[in-house]
Amino acid sequence: MKTTTGKGAGPDAVLDTRERIVRAASRLMQRQGYDGTGIKQISQEAEATLGSLYHFFPGGKQELAVAAIRHGDEEFADILRGALESAEDPGDALVACTTTLAEILRASDWTDGCPVTATALGTAGRAPDIQQAAAEAFARWRGLVHAKLTAAGFADDAARDLAHTVISTLEGAELAAQVSRSEEPLHTAGRHLARLIACYR
């Protein structure tokens, strides 16, 4: 159970503060990247003191980025799971997924792309734990697609390969849509992924 205000002295309030910090870090890094986001801005956006921020994340920004990526991982997994469950046919489900992603992207005025990419990009080499969290996110999303495909009767090998390309294409189409401020790359990707999957039937 969560409090709505985040105030009060119970364990719910403590949970809420941490959650608010992670959500703020996730949203800011999604929009501005890791280096573009400062600890102070996160604390302001989360309405949490710097003290409480360092209480929950003694490792500072880098530790927060890992938590932000895990939050983004869950967020995208929920969208993907919802879309995959919305239709029996995996191809139809992926079209639904690109439609949802396009709606979210447009509603955010093209700022809220993949909740993991902007945070992870540019930290390669200097922050292996951030990189690792991003790799785990991609692997989990592929796992959801793989499960949908095998449940629909695809062979394990084909499902595994297709899951790679589904997630890569969704990622790239979201990026292209964001850059060009247009839903078209996502809608086109949805249709093509459905077609590709049908080829492997």
Add this chain to the structure above:
Amino acid sequence: MKTTTGKGAGPDAVLDTRERIVRAASRLMQRQGYDGTGIKQISQEAEATLGSLYHFFPGGKQELAVAAIRHGDEEFADILRGALESAEDPGDALVACTTTLAEILRASDWTDGCPVTATALGTAGRAPDIQQAAAEAFARWRGLVHAKLTAAGFADDAARDLAHTVISTLEGAELAAQVSRSEEPLHTAGRHLARLIACYR
């Protein structure tokens, strides 16, 4: 004609200094993003004074980022053009393209991904000229794929749509390969793009 040292008083030397600055900015922003890259680091890496940097780019980092994206645009266009010309069949050519991208990525220890994405991501909203340069890059790359497909006999509409998904998938697979430090997403994407294109024959 270019001098190799960048020293001397002729127009070649002037060209060289500007070129060195743009290349340094492009490589650093590709690896560290826009916010992770400072003007000082660019001037050091380019072996150019801050004075000459501001001489060529009075608009500072933002103007440099636009030039860096245009440089990355050309760089990727060259790779893509080379791969597209390497085989008659567009599908085979795209497989060659993913192989080349995988080699470059591995050789850079997974740091040199798309030369445009990291620079453009996170600047949406605050730097429309950076965003615009990135959108032009994506459009140019799609144009190369579109031309290859129409030359191979594809209908204009199908070629246009496929070009969208080819570029989105290459982008996303490069990102996935970078994050997971594995060539697999790229090789898989190459095979699947060839298969998708064959579907539209």
